[in-house]
Amino acid sequence: xxxxxxxxxxxxxxxxxxxxxxxxxxxxxxxxxxxxxxxxxxxxxxxxxxxxxxxxxxxxxxxxxxxxxxxxxxxxxxxxxxxxxxxxxxxxxxxxxxxxxxxxxxxxxxxxxxxxxxxxxxxxxxxxxxxxxxxxxxxxxxxxxxxxxxxxxxxxxxxxxxxxxxxxxxxxxxxxxxxxxxxxxxxxxxxxxxxxxxxxxxxxxxxxxxxxxxxxxxxxxxxxxxxxxxxxxxxxxxxxxxxxxxxxxxxxxxxxxxxxxxxxxxxxxxxxxxxxxxxxxxxxxxxxxxxxxxxxxxxxxxxxxxxxxxxxxxxxxxxxxxxxxxxxxxxxxxxxxxxxxxxxxxxx
Numbered sequence: 127x128x129x130x131x132x133x134x135x136x137x138x139x140x141x142x143x144x145x146x147x148x149x150x151x152x153x154x155x156x157x158x159x160x161x162x163x164x165x166x167x168x169x170x171x172x173x174x175x176x177x178x179x180x181x182x183x184x185x186x187x188x189x190x191x192x193x194x195x196x197x198x199x200x201x202x203x204x205x206x207x208x209x210x211x212x213x214x215x216x217x218x219x220x221x222x223x224x225x226x227x228x229x230x231x232x233x234x235x236x237x238x239x240x241x242x243x244x245x246x247x248x249x250x251x252x253x254x255x256x257x258x259x260x261x262x263x264x265x266x267x268x269x270x271x272x273x274x275x276x277x278x279x280x281x282x283x284x285x286x287x288x289x290x291x292x293x294x295x296x297x298x299x300x301x302x303x304x305x306x307x308x309x310x311x312x313x314x315x316x317x318x319x320x321x322x323x324x325x326x327x328x329x330x331x332x333x334x335x336x337x338x339x340x341x342x343x344x345x346x347x348x349x350x351x352x353x354x355x356x357x358x359x360x361x362x363x364x365x366x367x368x369x370x371x372x373x374x375x376x377x378x379x380x381x382x383x384x385x386x387x388x389x390x391x392x393x394x395x396x397x398x399x400x401x402x403x404x405x406x407x408x409x410x411x412x413x414x415x416x417x418x419x420x421x422x423x424x425x426x427x428x429x430x431x432x433x434x435x436x437x438x439x440x441x442x443x444x445x446x447x448x449x450x451x452x453x454x455x456x457x458x459x460x461x462x463x464x465x466x467x468x469x470x471x472x473x474x
Contacts, residue, residue, distance in 0.1 A: 127172060134177060134377050136161070144175050148220040155228025161376055162229055164222045166325045172435065176222075176325045177377040183229065185373055186328055189342060195397065197335050201316040202265075205290040209262025211241040212289075214253065214272055222325045223267075223296070240264075246272055254279050258286050265291040270299045273307060273318070280310045288313035295321035298407060322406055326379050327371045331404075338395050338403035346371055349381070350388040350404070360390040363407065416444055 130141040139159045147158045148165060155162070157180060166174045194202070205211075215223025227243045244256050246268065257263065257276075266289050268276075273294055279285040290313060299320040307318055322331045322339050330346040331339040341348045350364035351357055358364050367388045371379040387407045395403045437449040450457050 127174065130175065136376055139177065141175065154220050155225040155232060163220065164225050164325050165220050178374055179376050182373055189345065190329065193332050195335050201291060204315050205264035208264035208290045210260055211265045212244060212260065212263055214244045214246050214266065214268040216246055222328065250275055250279065254285050263287050263289045265289065265293060267293045270294045270297045270303060274303055277307050277310050290315045293319045293321060295323040324384060326382055327369055330369065334395060334397040334399060336395055336397050338391065339406060340399045340401040340403045343401050345373055350390055361392045363387055363389045
């Protein structure tokens with residue numbers, strides 16, 4: 127972020143202007159200087175401000191449609207006939223999940239006319255209430271951690287929806303969760319679709335009907351490397367991965383360390399795609415558990431204007447440490463959570 131102003135190929139969007147734009151939540155998804163501005167979660171460091179030209183989203187839409195196989199296209203069409211597309215994502219900030227929905231409303235209203243957005247930071251009962259109020263849900267897009275909570279609510283009889291498709295991204299999707307979701311949501315017409323995505327590159331790959339992630343090799347370069355940033359052979363689990371985005375001419379991203387562990391397959395995929403396929407292990411969110419209550423990490427509002435970094439650490443069932451870095455020093459606060467755990471943190 128120190129070199130943000132020199133990093134961009136445009137000169138009319140300094141970092142100060144981008145951050146000022148993101149201070150107003152009503153500006154989420156609204157273009158600035160003809161580009162879209164989002165921020166990363168900062169789970170592994172300082173949040174990055176990511177700038178993308180609007181053409182990237184048109185390319186994303188076109189590539190996705192062009193590379194889905196017949197069974198996937200049929201599933202999407204069936205889901206659209208059922209009803210609404212619902213995105214449950216972080217809304218308390220300029221995050222990409224919510225931002226894409228709002229941006230598409232701005233750029234292509236006809237594409238977004240059957241979509242709605244629900245903030246994932248809300249109490250679970252509020253999310254359930256909003257979902258139950260929607261007349262027909264075709265597709266839900268969210269995180270695996272939130273999907274796990276929805277499966278629990280459905281199993282308990284509090285969630286009454288019958289969606290046709292779930293799409294998840296941002297975290298690792300486990301086979302155990304897939305099986306549970308298929309069991310409690312018999313209305314599903316397809317297995318849970320997992321997208322490998324990040325704010326730096328919205329869709330570097332596409333999951334085929336055989337469950338493999340295929341790199342969009344004409345759009346991105348994805349390298350599996352060891353601790354010394356050297357390539358690892360196919361079939362070997364990497365220490366991290368380097369991402370190069372070939373279509374972002376506003377903020378070039380070249381060999382960006384995204385911190386995910388990848389393993390490229392040795393054999394060709396049975397689906398017939400010419401693009402390399404891989405497995406991903408990384409960015410697995412851990413649900414916070416307080417007694418019988420499971421909370422998504424998104425319910426905690428860990429923002430402060432004067433803080434450089436904030437970290438939440440669960441030290442016991444009802445005890446947390448909130449670590450705040452105001453400059454180069456860390457300050458630790460001890461917090462005990464009783465009834466209403468979210469409000470204890472958000473007032474930091």
